Amino acid sequence: MALRRSHAFLFASALCVSALASQQAAAQEPLARQLDKTYEELSPAEKIATRAAAKAAYKDKRLKQLHVCADPGNMPLSSINEDGFQNKIVDILGKALGAKITYHWRPFIERGLTRETFSQRMCDVMLDIPADYDRLLTTDPLYRSTYVLVWPTKENLEISGLDDPKLKDLKIGVFQTSALRQAFNKRGIYKNVVKQTQSHDGDLVPEHQPGT
Known part of the structure; x- marks a missing residue:
């Protein structure tokens, strides 16, 4: 998807x-x-x-x-x-x-x-x-460019698309500047969305990468 x-x-x-x-x-x-x-x-x-x-x-x-x-x-x-x-x-x-x-x-x-x-x-x-x-x-x-949703295989999820109602019950992580964040917001999916803040040098300095 x-x-x-x-x-x-x-x-x-x-x-x-x-x-x-x-x-x-x-x-x-x-x-x-x-x-x-x-x-x-x-x-x-x-x-x-x-x-x-x-x-x-x-x-x-x-x-x-x-x-x-x-x-x-x-x-x-x-x-x-x-x-x-x-x-x-x-x-x-x-x-x-x-x-x-x-x-x-x-x-x-x-x-x-x-x-x-x-x-x-x-x-x-x-x-x-x-x-x-x-x-x-x-x-x-x-x-x-293509945006995709990924999850651990052990979760055994089946998601049909961005309009799938199951997305409102999942904890979803997005990058701060991702277009997916806007797409979710338009669909009323924001309370369960976790924003990963990005640093200007996150790709150059490992400790500045999101989630570290």
């Missing part, structure tokens, strides 16, 4: 194009990108013009360095040792662009992450962005 959610992880060809499009717009009328709007609030014509300007700006841009914001401790996705599968994707992107990769490590559980990193121009690329995040331009989803 699994709860599935689609994500677009990467690529600030997806995420910083709004800034590039704005620069292009300043030079080429009549495109006028209203930066006080989210992308979803733009008119169809504004969306088309913004994407066209972004593509043109990136064709003209020659990157010697690709600045990537990534989580230092979120294996198997991303790691400060650069051995996560998202790090491998970044390597491929860097080679395709002929650019040197420079990482800026930021724990992804902190508040205001995209605002802080992009306003300070830390990133050309950010990993692990949901496909429906409307404050940034994102790529098409690269893969889907």
